[in-house]
Amino acid sequence: MGGPDVMRDIASLTVARVGSVRSRPDPVLPWIVVDGAGEPVGPVSGFLRNVLACGSSTASCRSYAFDMLRWFRFLAAIEVEWDRAQRSDMRDFVLWLRTSHNPARDRRRRGAPAPGSVNPRTGKPYLREGYAPATINHAISVIAEFYDFHLRNGDGPVVSPVPPRRYRGGRVYAHHNPLEPFGLRRRGPLRQKQPELAPRAVPDEVLADLFAHLDCHRDRALFSMFLTSGARAAELLGMSVSDAHPGDGRIFVRGKGLGGAKQACPASPEAFAWLALYLGDLSQQGHRPEPCEPLWWTRRNPLRPLTYTALRAVLRRINERLATNITIHDLRHTLCLRLVNDPNVSLVDAQQVMRHRHITTTSGYVRPRVDEVIAKLQEHYNRPAAPPVQADGWHYDQSDLDSVFGGR
Structure with a gap:
């Protein structure tokens, strides 16, 4: 023992x-x-x-x-x-x-890049x-x-083998005033240091290559929905046919941690256009799903509801062709960064679209990305230096002298 x-x-x-x-x-x-x-x-x-x-x-x-x-x-x-x-x-x-x-x-x-x-x-x-x-x-x-x-x-040990946290009073920041900054707290015993990860967005040129390698209307509709709605993978794959409302420009997904309640998410007209083409392909295959049936289906017979494993296989094949490491959740980060950088979209609007519980989660996307900072510094380094100022004595403007001592 x-x-x-x-x-x-x-x-x-x-x-x-x-x-x-x-x-x-x-x-x-x-x-x-x-x-x-x-x-x-x-x-x-x-x-x-x-x-x-x-x-x-x-x-x-x-x-x-x-x-x-x-x-x-x-x-x-x-x-x-x-x-x-x-x-x-x-x-x-x-x-x-x-x-x-x-x-x-x-x-x-095999042959994958080195870990890390x-x-x-x-x-x-x-x-x-x-x-x-x-x-x-x-x-x-x-x-x-x-x-x-x-x-x-009363059916376990008297003392837990996990050391307790150093702070008391329940969950940390449970009664934090949102108008005040968060204070530093020491990590609990055995807890590991977690790096503060910057929001990851897919570059525009990589996104263009991604959509160019999608070979069916279903995948184009799916990835357009991911990029414009901010829905998570499980949320979008769990949609039924009746959850898509093209006339209102929104979809309904079963939100995370809400006990099964559905939430409205926006979607772009382009995503609904691809969705209409995808549903047309389903009809040509002889399958017209009912409003209560799943929206996303496999392409091969027998048709089955699309799973997360099958969706990851689609993205894995595209990553192998493009030599990238994109994930489904990266598209959600990309949308949030685009909304935050849009001057016509407020931070509260971005929070509503992303369905963040706390505004502090959305404000984390305000920080500049590393590639943006590097690009600005490169411009700074390549900018020609200003000519040095020649300090060869005092000089006065003649109009100033005339104002002080009278005109000629």
Whole structure:
């Protein structure tokens, strides 16, 4: 059993990939964590049920399940029961995440650019090999919530293995005055430093090449919707036929974290024109979806609703042709930067379009991008220098002398 004075050799620790996260057709608990024998992990299932009961989405349930699976795999490797974990075990878990290989990076194709390198066309770095600091911090928060849940129920350890944050009084900035600046706060124990990422926008020339490589009306309508509505991938793919309103210039998507409520988003006339052509292609294939059916479908028979995996495959093929690393979410960033830089669109208008909860999220796009600053500095360096001033004595204007001493 792990204790506060146990010093493990993290470098030689082998964490077996036993167990998995499985989906099931249960609206109450659609995602569960199973052990190596295929049996549900009871403490995790109870925690995930509570997460959903508190109003979280199924996507959050799935994300929490993967964090718990990673934690239980680590506990099995160090032979510690979940209710006997100590602070030192949590410390070693973070050290293991900082130094271990992320299996999600194994999907990288052969001949791909080096991890962490910067794409010359988009200016965006590729993902690194290991776990990102944001992933580690998310795992720490989920595990802390897991132990707090069992501590409140009286069926867990008396003390959580996750060190508490240094501040008290609930969620940080919960009662912050929006008219005052945010103060600096120290990071909690074991929390990683997260770099302050600048908003990433796709350059105009890369966007032109992207649309030139779209070979069907469906993809042109999809990417036009992404670029002009600011909708997220899951939101746009979850649309039904009745959610598109060309006459009003808007679409309705199921918003993030709103309990299933739909929100209106603007869309450009060009996007609706491509949408009409795409629906015409569906009709020629003999498929006319009903108003309550999904809007986006695959192109090959048998026709099926378009999934996020299939959409990523389309974008991955285009990235390989263009030697870029564009993501769907980059189009959302691009729209927000365009709105913020438009003098006819206020910051509040941009917040409404992007559906940001706080205006501070939208104001983060006001910062100049690195490529814009570099371009301005290049102009500064290439600007010819002003001729030096010749200081060869005092000179007075004759009209000034006439005003002071009288005219001639």
